[in-house]
Amino acid sequence: MxxxxxxxxxxxxxxxxxxxxxxxxxxxxxxxxxxxxxxxxxxxxxxxxxxxxxxxxxxxxxxxxxxxxxxxxxxxxxxxxxxxxxxxxxxxxxxxxxxxxxxxxASFLTPKRLEVDNITPYPYGNGDQKDTVFNTIDYQQLNTAVNSIFNETNKTRAVVVIYKNQIIAEKYIEGFDKNSKFLGWSMTKSITGTLFGVLEHQGKLNVQDKAPIKEWKNDERKEITIHNLLQMNSGLEWNEDYNTISDVSKMLFLGRDMTKSQINKPLIAKPNEKWHYSSGTTNLLSGILRSQFKTQQEYLDFWYTDLIDKIGMNSMLVEADLEGNYVGSSYGWATPRDWAKLGLLYLHNGNWNGEQLFAKDWVKYATTPTPTSNGWYGAQIWLNAGNRYPDVPKNMYSFNGYQGQNVFILPDEEMVVVRMSLTEKADINQFLKEIIAAVK
Known part of the structure; x- marks a missing residue:
């Protein structure tokens, strides 16, 4: 016993x-x-x-x-x-x-939203687009290319292909349609990054300035610029591992104020010497955006009035943490058509239906490869400069998110391609190659 x-x-x-x-x-x-x-x-x-x-x-x-x-x-x-x-x-x-x-x-403030335009044809509004048939497109080949990425392995849920401002192909799995909202995960980082371009164009901020973080004023981190943060080469320590108890998992699922998750991290390299992907950095940038406004309400409104609703991404909702800060690293929801609008804004170098939202040279800045990123990353945007997709033009760039969320911008082809999925297990190189071939 x-x-x-x-x-x-x-x-x-x-x-x-x-x-x-x-x-x-x-x-x-x-x-x-x-x-x-x-x-x-x-x-x-x-x-x-x-x-x-x-x-x-x-x-x-x-x-x-x-x-x-x-x-x-x-x-x-x-x-x-x-x-x-x-x-x-x-x-x-x-x-x-x-x-x-x-x-x-707990009480909370909510953002003010702009009125939805359901009259103006897509993409500048949410009305039906004007019917256009392009003689240069092999539509059968295009549809074959789109269909090829819908299977049990790829788990694609939606694809939208836009050429010269026109939707030329669009497909959804059963249960989804053009009004379905999808979580973009890290595609939200590109929203956050773009807002710095908007503020700089408005003359309210210079991305080359030192990051306004009081905790860094008296140590070597004081040399970190907003530019370093946008390019994710600040040199700050961060563990971006979703499969363990890491910095990113603790931030997203245990954090109250996600803008502070990386503030107290030490340097592991000098600024501009080591590219290191970090969702903590993007939420730190969200906090820097907050510091540019006198009130919480102005910060909440700005994301929508000066960018998201401004370009008719009216379906979008960016989720906030318990302190009311937008989780700019991960939590943006929108329809594929609306995600495509952000791609079109970049394709048109910041001009939206005649109004310049960010400077024309912002795209060049945002798509300039970060040092030591092997040509993969710019300012909160993924690049093909390192030839990751060998059969796709090197000047293609994209907004990418966990589980295969993508907005691909192809400047030479005047195209934007959106894919929403549940897995990254897809041959994107072949997918884009076939779409490009169908349009040329």
Whole structure:
């Protein structure tokens, strides 16, 4: 009997140690599930059953048990009954994970939105586009190219191809259409970066200035510029690993103010000497944007009035953290057609229907390769300068996000190609090569 009790005690100790060791993982597991379900339901109108079966059906997230309160717009996700995370939906700011009971009832400001234009033809409005048939396009070849990326392996959900401002191909899987909103994940970084171009064009900011971070004033980090942050070569430490308890996972699922997640990180290299991808950097940039305005309301409005709604991305919603800062690294939702509008703004060098939103040379700046990035990265934008896609022009650049969210801009071809997906397992080089061939 004594041996049995000793064995039982040992098992209890081992179980306790295992729970304590894995508690942070359970926290993030449940947090990811709750946050994703809340956003999917209340932003994109995809219900709990669909999200669990499709968006949250990978390990270990599929181990969470989820419950949704539609009336109060709350999602509770449990990790084996040991820990429960709560996500709440706030109109205008999206879903957020609570950290304390008071978060559920906390007051918040919401952004003011511009009026939706449903009359002007797409892309400058949301009305039906004018019918145009291009003699230079092999439409059968184009549709074959688009269809080729829709399969169980690629898990593509939507594709939109735009040529000379006209949608020439558009396809969605069953259950989705032109009004369906998709999470762009890190494509949101390109929204954040673009806002600096807008502010600079308005004469309110210079990206070559030192980053206005008071915590850096008295140490070597004071030399970091906004430009360094935009190019992600500040030299700051950061761990961007979504599969472990890392800086990025703690920020997104345990953070209250995500703009501060990288502020206290030390340098691991001198500024402009080491390219290091960091979602913490982009949220730090969101915080810098906040510092440019006298009030929280002005900051909230600016993203929409001066860019997002300005170009008719009216479906877009950028989610905010518990402190009301936009999560500029990851949480932008919009329809594929609206994501394409951001690509078109760049294709037209910042000119939107006759109005210049950022300087013409901003595109050149934003698509200049960051030192040591091997030609892959510019200012919050991915590049093909390093020949990542060998059969695609080197001056192609893109907004990219987790699980295969892409907006490809092809200046020479006057094209924008949008792909929304659940996996990056796709031959993008071949996909774009075939689309280009069909249009030439």
């Amino acid at each position: 004594k041996n049995f009790k000793r064995i039982l005690l040992l098992l209890l100790v081992l179980i306790t140690v295992a729970i304590i060791y894995n508690y942070p993982r359970l926290n993030i597991l449940a947090g990811y599930s709750a946050k994703n379900i809340a956003s999917s339901q209340f932003i994109a109108n995809r219900d709990l059953a669909y999200t669990d079966a499709n968006d949250n059906n990978f390990s270990p997230i599929n181990l969470a048990s989820d419950k949704i309160d539609l009336e109060n717009k709350i999602v509770n996700s449990s990790a084996f009954g040991l820990l429960t995370r709560k996500a709440i939906y706030r109109e205008g700011l999206g879903a957020v994970l609570t950290l304390e009971d008071k978060d559920k009832s």
